[in-house]
Amino acid sequence: MGLWLMVMRSLSRRKAKAVFIILGLTVGVAAMAGLSVLSDALTTQVNQQLEKYGANILITPKSKGLSLVYEGMNLGGFSYETAPLYEKDLGSLKTIKNSGNIAAVGPMLLGTVRVKDTDAPLAGVDFIAMDYLRPWWQVTGRLPARGEVLAGDQAARVLDLKLGDRMDLGGQTLTVAGVLAPTGSPDDQLLFADRPMVETLLNQPGRLSMVEVAALCHGCPVEEMVAQIEAAWPGASVMAIQSVVKGRMHALSLFKRFSWGAGVLVTVVGGLVVLVTMMASVRERSREIGLWRAIGFRRSHVVRLVLMESLVLSLAAGLLGLGLGLGGAWLLMPLLVDGHGGHLTLNPGVALFSLALSLVMGQLAGIHPALAAARMDPSEALRSL
Amino acid sequence: MTSLNGFPPETLGTGKPDSREPPMIEAQGLSKEYGRPEARVQALKNVDFRLEPGEFAAIMGPSGSGKSTLLSLLGALSAPSAGRVLIDGVDVYGLGSDTRADFRLGRLGFVFQQFHLAPYLNLLENVMLPLAVRKMESKEKRARALDALARVGVDHLANRLPDEVSGGEQERAAMARALVNRPTVLLADEPTGNLDQANGEKVMNLLAELAAGGMTVVMVTHSASSARFAGRILHLADGRLVADEKTAVQPEKEQGGCQAA
Numbered sequence A: 001m002g003l004w005l006m007v008m009r010s011l012s013r014r015k016a017k018a019v020f021i022i023l024g025l026t027v028g029v030a031a032m033a034g035l036s037v038l039s040d041a042l043t044t045q046v047n048q049q050l051e052k053y054g055a056n057i058l059i060t061p062k063s064k065g066l067s068l069v070y071e072g073m074n075l076g077g078f079s080y081e082t083a084p085l086y087e088k089d090l091g092s093l094k095t096i097k098n099s100g101n102i103a104a105v106g107p108m109l110l111g112t113v114r115v116k117d118t119d120a121p122l123a124g125v126d127f128i129a130m131d132y133l134r135p136w137w138q139v140t141g142r143l144p145a146r147g148e149v150l151a152g153d154q155a156a157r158v159l160d161l162k163l164g165d166r167m168d169l170g171g172q173t174l175t176v177a178g179v180l181a182p183t184g185s186p187d188d189q190l191l192f193a194d195r196p197m198v199e200t201l202l203n204q205p206g207r208l209s210m211v212e213v214a215a216l217c218h219g220c221p222v223e224e225m226v227a228q229i230e231a232a233w234p235g236a237s238v239m240a241i242q243s244v245v246k247g248r249m250h251a252l253s254l255f256k257r258f259s260w261g262a263g264v265l266v267t268v269v270g271g272l273v274v275l276v277t278m279m280a281s282v283r284e285r286s287r288e289i290g291l292w293r294a295i296g297f298r299r300s301h302v303v304r305l306v307l308m309e310s311l312v313l314s315l316a317a318g319l320l321g322l323g324l325g326l327g328g329a330w331l332l333m334p335l336l337v338d339g340h341g342g343h344l345t346l347n348p349g350v351a352l353f354s355l356a357l358s359l360v361m362g363q364l365a366g367i368h369p370a371l372a373a374a375r376m377d378p379s380e381a382l383r384s385l
Numbered sequence B: 001m002t003s004l005n006g007f008p009p010e011t012l013g014t015g016k017p018d019s020r021e022p023p024m025i026e027a028q029g030l031s032k033e034y035g036r037p038e039a040r041v042q043a044l045k046n047v048d049f050r051l052e053p054g055e056f057a058a059i060m061g062p063s064g065s066g067k068s069t070l071l072s073l074l075g076a077l078s079a080p081s082a083g084r085v086l087i088d089g090v091d092v093y094g095l096g097s098d099t100r101a102d103f104r105l106g107r108l109g110f111v112f113q114q115f116h117l118a119p120y121l122n123l124l125e126n127v128m129l130p131l132a133v134r135k136m137e138s139k140e141k142r143a144r145a146l147d148a149l150a151r152v153g154v155d156h157l158a159n160r161l162p163d164e165v166s167g168g169e170q171e172r173a174a175m176a177r178a179l180v181n182r183p184t185v186l187l188a189d190e191p192t193g194n195l196d197q198a199n200g201e202k203v204m205n206l207l208a209e210l211a212a213g214g215m216t217v218v219m220v221t222h223s224a225s226s227a228r229f230a231g232r233i234l235h236l237a238d239g240r241l242v243a244d245e246k247t248a249v250q251p252e253k254e255q256g257g258c259q260a261a
Helices: A003-013 A015-053 A087-095 A127-133 A153-158 A195-202 A222-232 A242-284 A286-294 A299-336 A348-375 A378-382 B067-074 B097-107 B123-131 B138-151 B167-179 B197-212
Strands: A057-061 A102-115 A118-125 A139-141 A148-151 A166-169 A172-180 A191-194 A210-215 A236-240 B025-034 B041-051 B056-060 B082-087 B108-111 B185-189 B216-220 B232-237 B240-246
Touching: A003 A015, A003 A299, A003 B123, A015 A242, A015 A299, A015 A348, A057 A222, A087 A102, A087 A210, A087 A222, A102 A127, A102 A166, A102 A195, A118 A127, A118 A153, A118 A195, A127 A191, A127 A210, A148 A153, A153 A172, A191 A195, A210 A222, A222 A236, A242 A286, A242 A299, A242 A348, A286 A299, A286 A378, A299 A348, A299 B097, B025 B067, B041 B067, B041 B082, B041 B232, B041 B240, B056 B067, B056 B197, B067 B082, B067 B185, B067 B216, B097 B108, B108 B167, B123 B138, B123 B167, B138 B167, B167 B185, B167 B197, B185 B197, B197 B216
Parallel strands: A118 A191, A148 A172, B056 B216, B056 B232, B108 B185, B185 B216
Antiparallel strands: A057 A210, A057 A236, A102 A118, A102 A210, A139 A172, A148 A191, A166 A172, B025 B041, B025 B082, B232 B240
16 A cells, blocks of 8 residues: 555545535636636637727838828828839738738728819728728718719718719719718718729829728737738838737737636635645544654655645646536636637647646645644644553 | 664664663653643653563553653654653664654554544555555555454454454554564553453453564553553553562463562
């Protein structure tokens, strides 16, 4: 017989206490694993949803000086282009390493036109790409075809444009096919029309003012894609729309931190349960421990026996907690995730961390009872001697 | 000085006070105090005696006379406040904690009044308990344990749990556990205290046999009939050794009479 057999037999005799200790840690590990798996699944879904929020990379002409441009709109009138963008360069986007992550490319040509004696900004866009890049657009009427325009909310009010109105632009008569609901963005100020027609109206064939790119960012590093595009398109200034990317990352990291924090906290509480229960168990078994010492067990043997018990219990708690955590996450998933967006995947790192946390907490909680057991005076513990 | 029995030279005794054979157990000026300094209780007061190899000694005395304290000191379980305990020439309280534990494991056997068998282990496993921390093939551990159980006559109960056998059988299993490491000294605390007369006599005969085989046996008892099995009776009163009596008559003969030391 060895120490392991003693441990297993002793635990099998004290089933109720063993189960109590295991449950104490199991709750913590389950919370840890469950929240972690849930947060991963939610991260995936949030990423997928955030990708619907449109462009996250902006390509503009390279400028020598500072320019006050917000989402492609010139605010101060002193932005000057030194290397214009051309439509023919759009092909370079297909050459980058992460081209597979590009979901949509929206080239845009901006200029001003005279409408009803008022200067109005006109944007030439590809409406098929805009459908992806501006999923939040709500259009009264419809998206324009050739010979038609779409008016931003404020542009329509200032220019007094209504659906079906006709207006003269640079010698062409265009019909208002749709009006945008307010977006709270520069789009409210603009008139939108088919880009080839705008090129003709502005007499800038093949030129672009900016290009919006929507990258599927789940699993792709936007910053790396920015660098790849800059390398492939030397005349362009490329930037990630940081507010979207950073906001997304911040929200996800907060949720992850909450998950880990909650998991660790619950596990620490579980560890305290183990500590208290094992301490009580050691006190209860003082005679038995006294006997071990009397028949020749060293203090280190006693410490080892108590820690081996907590190791077995915490390993069982770790495995059980992992299973319960996954099961709980699977049950909660439909409540937290809409539609079919979420599916559970067990990250091996999470599994290992949860098990390791359980073992470490078990050992930490076992140290004090183990030392207390080893310090027992055998003659006091046996009493009868 | 060279090491004796694997224990450091500095823990060995200073030698014999006379030319007799070296004693197996020697208590030198043993005293033990308990409690806080302002309320000290002196459980043992300057106790001296020697026990030779193969001697069977009973310690007797009224409750509170210091019998259990003396057994605890002889068993290397509790350090004396003053004096020394030499076992086979080794000053057991000069040893470090681990070495003293190893000494108990290899040289001493304990039998307790309450048996102290682990209820979750069968008799064989209980007997194997002292072997759990020894580096030994499990086959050998099992063989040794079975041999010890056979020696006390309960090997047929090896797979029973303690609560599945009688008190006498539990006591025998506890003796087998004490013997499994083949100790040179056996310390027994009221070994017949929980047994009926028939079982008590069996146990006492077994202890006498062990002593006859060369093992030094020290037993604490309240029972005069049990003490008669011992070749020597140490009488304690109020922490002092008040009489050291050698019995000349074997209990089987029941002729009565004791010879004072």
